[in-house]
Amino acid sequence: MTKTIAEINEKIRKGQAVVVTAEEVIDIVEKKGVEKTAQEVDVVTTGTFGPMCSSGAYFNLGHSKPKIKVGGGRAYLNDVPVYTGFAAVDIFLGATAIPDDDPRNRIHPGPFNYGGGHVIEELVAGKDVRLAITAYGTDCYPRKRLETWIRLEDMNEAVLFNIRNAYQNYNVAVNLSDRTLYTYMGVLKPNMGNANYSTAGQLSPLFNDPYYKTIGIGTKIFLGGGIGYVAWHGTQHNPSVPRSDKGVPRAGAGTLAVIGDLKQMEPAWLVGTSMLGYGCTLTVGIGVPIPILSEEILRYTAVKDEDIFATIVDYSEAYPQRSPDILREVSYGELKGGRITIQGQEVPTASLSSYPKAVEIANTLKEWIQKGEFLLTEPVAPLPGVEAGITFKPLQERPIEE
Amino acid sequence: MTVAKRVVLHFPPRLVDEPIIYRLVKDHNLVLNILKASVTPKEEGLLVLELSGAQKDYDKGIRYLTEAGVRIQSLGQDVIRNEARCTHCGACVVICPTGALALEPTTRLVDFYPDKCTACELCVLACPPRAMEVHF
Ligand code: SF4
Ligand code: SF4
Numbered sequence: 001m002t003k004t005i006a007e008i009n010e011k012i013r014k015g016q017a018v019v020v021t022a023e024e025v026i027d028i029v030e031k032k033g034v035e036k037t038a039q040e041v042d043v044v045t046t047g048t049f050g051p052m053c054s055s056g057a058y059f060n061l062g063h064s065k066p067k068i069k070v071g072g073g074r075a076y077l078n079d080v081p082v083y084t085g086f087a088a089v090d091i092f093l094g095a096t097a098i099p100d101d102d103p104r105n106r107i108h109p110g111p112f113n114y115g116g117g118h119v120i121e122e123l124v125a126g127k128d129v130r131l132a133i134t135a136y137g138t139d140c141y142p143r144k145r146l147e148t149w150i151r152l153e154d155m156n157e158a159v160l161f162n163i164r165n166a167y168q169n170y171n172v173a174v175n176l177s178d179r180t181l182y183t184y185m186g187v188l189k190p191n192m193g194n195a196n197y198s199t200a201g202q203l204s205p206l207f208n209d210p211y212y213k214t215i216g217i218g219t220k221i222f223l224g225g226g227i228g229y230v231a232w233h234g235t236q237h238n239p240s241v242p243r244s245d246k247g248v249p250r251a252g253a254g255t256l257a258v259i260g261d262l263k264q265m266e267p268a269w270l271v272g273t274s275m276l277g278y279g280c281t282l283t284v285g286i287g288v289p290i291p292i293l294s295e296e297i298l299r300y301t302a303v304k305d306e307d308i309f310a311t312i313v314d315y316s317e318a319y320p321q322r323s324p325d326i327l328r329e330v331s332y333g334e335l336k337g338g339r340i341t342i343q344g345q346e347v348p349t350a351s352l353s354s355y356p357k358a359v360e361i362a363n364t365l366k367e368w369i370q371k372g373e374f375l376l377t378e379p380v381a382p383l384p385g386v387e388a389g390i391t392f393k394p395l396q397e398r399p400i401e402e
Numbered sequence: 403m404t405v406a407k408r409v410v411l412h413f414p415p416r417l418v419d420e421p422i423i424y425r426l427v428k429d430h431n432l433v434l435n436i437l438k439a440s441v442t443p444k445e446e447g448l449l450v451l452e453l454s455g456a457q458k459d460y461d462k463g464i465r466y467l468t469e470a471g472v473r474i475q476s477l478g479q480d481v482i483r484n485e486a487r488c489t490h491c492g493a494c495v496v497i498c499p500t501g502a503l504a505l506e507p508t509t510r511l512v513d514f515y516p517d518k519c520t521a522c523e524l525c526v527l528a529c530p531p532r533a534m535e536v537h538f
Contacts, residue, residue, distance in 0.1 A: 193496070
C-alpha cells in the first residue's frame, strides 16, 4: 500500500480524508493491524507545547517622519532589547532577551518576570508595546531618538522565526547535590527530590517520524495557533544518536527551525514564560501532520510512550561540566506514572511540556484538515537524516594569546 | 458545625515566652496543626496554623488570641490559580508540598484544590507561565 501527498490532498479537498491524532492511532493499529489502518488512515496529527528558548520574531517597523536608522543603533520593545544589526527598520526580538535593568541572578534565584517571550505574547494578543530607538543619525536618516506605542497590526511584517524547536527527545533532569537548583528544566530539589522531563512523548512531532521521511523543508504545520512552515533543520540537529530497534532516538536528536506569520497566531499558543533562576523564554505550540504514505510510516506513528526512552542526567555536576554520564534510561510511560526509581530511590516526576495542550493542538490540526482548510505540502528538500553523518560538536576552546 | 481554618499568628516580643498555644488548645478544645513556625525568644514570633474544631470554640479561641495581643491574619484563598494562564504543564506538582496541585492521571490536567493550599507560595515563582497568583 502506498499513497501520495497529492492523493491525500484530493481527499482532504473533498472532505473525505481520514485524520486521527498520534494518540488515537495507537489504539486503531492495535485493533485493526498495520495493513488495514494504513489503508484507512490518511493523516496522523501530532502536537507539542513546551518552553522553546531558541524562538524569536523579526519585525519591519515602517519608516518614521523624519526617518531613523535603527541598524547599528539600539532599540527596545517594552524595555526588552532587540537585535538591530539589519537595515533601517528591521529588528529581531529573541525569546530570552531581558531588560537591561533586570536584576538577573544578582539575588539568586532571579524571578525573570518579563522578557522577549512575554513581548511576543503581548504583541500577538494585540496589545500596544513601547518602542524606543536611539540611533547615530545620517544624512538620509537624520533622526536620533524615537519613542512610540506600536502594535502588531501597525508593522509591515511580523514573522515568528524559531531556529530550534520541537526537540526529538530530551534529557530527564535530576539533582544529586544537597542544594536546590534552578534550571531551564525547572526547579530541581536536592537529593533527587524530583525528576523533570519535557516532551509530549507519543504525540511529539519528531517521535512520529523518527527518520524524517515525511517532515522536511517546506512542510506546512500548526505554529503558535496559526499556520507555519518548517524552514530548515533546527540548530543542534543530530540524527546520529543511538536509536531503539523501532528507530526512536534514545537522546536529544532532530530539531526543527520553523517560520510563520505572527499576525495570524494566537497568544494562547505563544506564552511568555519565566524559569526561576534561569531566564525568560517562550512556550510554543507546534503541530505537524504526517501523511500516511506507506505502512512503514504508519508504523512509526503508532509509537507509544512505553517505547520512547530518555536519559536521566544529573544537573548539579554532569550537565554543567559536559560529562557524558547518565544515571539510567527511562521510558516516558514510566515517567508519566508520576514516580520512577533511580539508584534505589523513589523520585516524583514532573513535566514542563503540557500533554493536554499537545492533545488540543493535534485535535485542532485534525479539525482543520477534516474541514478541508489545511492541505498538506510536499517537502521541497529533506532534513538531514542518519546518513548525513552529522556529529554534534562541542566547543573546543583555543586560548587567545596576546 | 466544625470548621478548619488556616491563620497566621504574629506574636509581639512580650508574648513569645507565654504559653499561649497551650492555653488555646487546652481551654478551647481545638485541634491544631502547625504549618510553619518561626519563634525566636525576645523577638516577634510567627506561626502558621490550621485550627479545627466547633465553630463556637474556634470563635472563642480567636477572641482569646486577640485579647492576649496576638495579631491574626487569615490565610484562606491567599493563593489562587489564574485559569487562563495555566498551561497544565505539571511543573508545580513536585513543588507543592500539600498536594493542592495534583495531576489527574487520565486527562493529565493539573487540578488545583484550594482547600489543601496552605499559601506557602512555593509554586508562585516556580510556575513557568506564572499562573499562581497571591491575593491579599
Ligand atoms: S506549573 Fe503553573 S502552568 Fe504548570 S500546571 Fe502548575 S499552575 Fe499550571
Ligand atoms: S501555595 Fe503552596 S500549598 Fe498552595 S498550591 Fe502553591 S505550593 Fe501548594
